[in-house]
Amino acid sequence: MRLIFSAVLAALSSVILLFILLPIATTVTLQFFNFDEFLKAASDPAVWTVILTTYYAALISTFIAVVFGTPLAYLLARYSFPGKSLVEGIVDLPVVIPHTVAGIALLVVFGSNGIIGNFSPVRFVDALPGIVVAMLFVSVPIYINQAKEGFASIDVRLEHVARTLGSSPSRVFITISLPLSIRHILAGAIMSWARGISEFGAVVVIAYYPMIAPTLIYERYLSQGLSSAMPVAAILILLSLAVFVALRVLMGREDVSESQG
Template sequence: MRPKGFYIWMGAAGSILLLFSFVTIFNMIFTQFLDPMGLLGAITDSSVLASIWLTIYASILATLIAVVSGTPLAYILARKEFPGKRLVESLVDLPLIVPHTVAGIALLMVFGSHGLIGQFSPVRFVDALPGIVVAMLFVSSPFFINSAREGFQSVDPRLEWVARTLGADPWTAFLRVSLPLASRHILVGAIMSWARGISEFGAVIVIAYYPMIAPTLIWDRFLTTGLKASAPISVLLILICMTIFVSLRILARGDQS
C-alpha cells in the first residue's frame, strides 16, 4: 500500500519541475509553428545560418581542446592522490559558480589586446573566433572533466595492473584498457561540454560580440527589432541543437551495448 502512494506523491512533486521546463521550451516552439513564414524567414536568412554554424563549430573546437587536455587531467584525478588534489578539483569546478559576465571579463583581462597573454599573442582573441572558443572552453570544461574522471574511476586499477604483467607499458595499458572502458563517459562528457558551449552567451559577448554566435544574434535582434524577430531564430537554434544532442546521446548509449 505504502509504495504506491509514496511514488504517486514523489512523481507529483517531481512533475512540477518537468512541466516547467517542458512548457517553457515547447510553448515557444509551438507558438512559432503557428507562424511558419517567420521560421522560413529565419531559415533563409544567411546571417542566421552563419551564426548557428559558427556556434556549433566554435563549440566543437572548444570541446576538442577540452578532450585533449581534460582526458589526462581526468585520469590523474581519478587515479592519483597528491597534495593539493582538493585544490585542483575546486579549480576544475570553479567555472560552474563564476557568473558568466565575470568569466568574460576575466578572460578579457588575459586574452584581450592588453591582457596577460593577449598582448604577446600573434592570434587575436577579441572579436574573433579564438575569443569565442576560449569563452566556451572556460564554461564547458568542468562538464567534460568531471564526466571523464567518473569514467576512469569506474575502471578497476587492477585491470591496468594485470595488463602490465602481460607486457603492457603504462601508455599501452592506458590506451588498451582504461581508455576504451571509460570511452562512454568520455563521449557523454564531450557531448555535455559541447552542448554547454553552444548555450554560452554572457562570457562570449564580453570578449567577442562579433562575429556573432547565435545567442548573440538573437540578443541583438531582440534589442533592435523585438520578440517577433528573435523568436524564430531561437526556435531554429533549439531544433537544430536538440536534434544533434539527442542523436549523439543515442549514439553514446549504443556504444555501450
C-alpha cells in the first residue's frame, strides 16, 4: 500500500515538473540547432538595450515596493485595527485583476488626461515611468505579503523586551524587526523584481515603447514568426536562470553563516 502511494506521489510530481521544465529546456536546446540565429540575436545591441530597460525598470519598481511596502507590511503583521481585512484585500487586488485591465486602469490615472498624468511633470505613457508603474502595480502584492510573513514570524516578545531595554518603537524596528526579517524582505524583493521583469499585459497597454523584453518577443513573434522570437526568448531564459541561481547560492551561503553562529 505504501509502495503504491509512493509511486503515485512520484508519478504525479514528475508530470508537473516535466510540464514546467519541458518548454523551457526545449526553447533553450533548440538554439543549438540554430546557433547562427542565436548569435545574431545575442550580438544585437537593440536586444540588449531592451533587456537592460526591462531589468532597470523592474529594479526601480522593486525599490519603490520596498520603501513604501515595508511599513505597510509591518503594520499588517503587528497591529490589528478596524478595516484591516479590507486593507489586506486592497493589497491583494492586483493579483485578481487581469493584467491588461490593470494596464487600462493605470492608463486612466497616469495617462495624459488622467488624475495624476494630467498634473505630473513626469510623462508615463510610452515612457519608462509608465513601465515602472505597471510593474509596480502587479508586483507590489508579492513583496508586501512576503515581508508581512517575515515580520509576523518574529516573536513579538523580542520587540517587547527591546522596548523595556530603552528602545523606542522606531529603534526596535531598525535593530530587531528589520534584521530578523531581512531574508523574507530580500526574497520578497527578488520575487517582486522577477515578477516585474515578466510582466507584459499591463506594460504593453501603458507603454508599448520603450520596449521591454516581453514586448519585443511578442512583437517579433507577430511580425517575423516563432524562429525570430525564440532566440531572444532563449537569451531571456538563460539570463533569468543565471540571476536566479546566483541569488539562490547567495541566500544559501547566508544560511550556512547563520547556523555557524
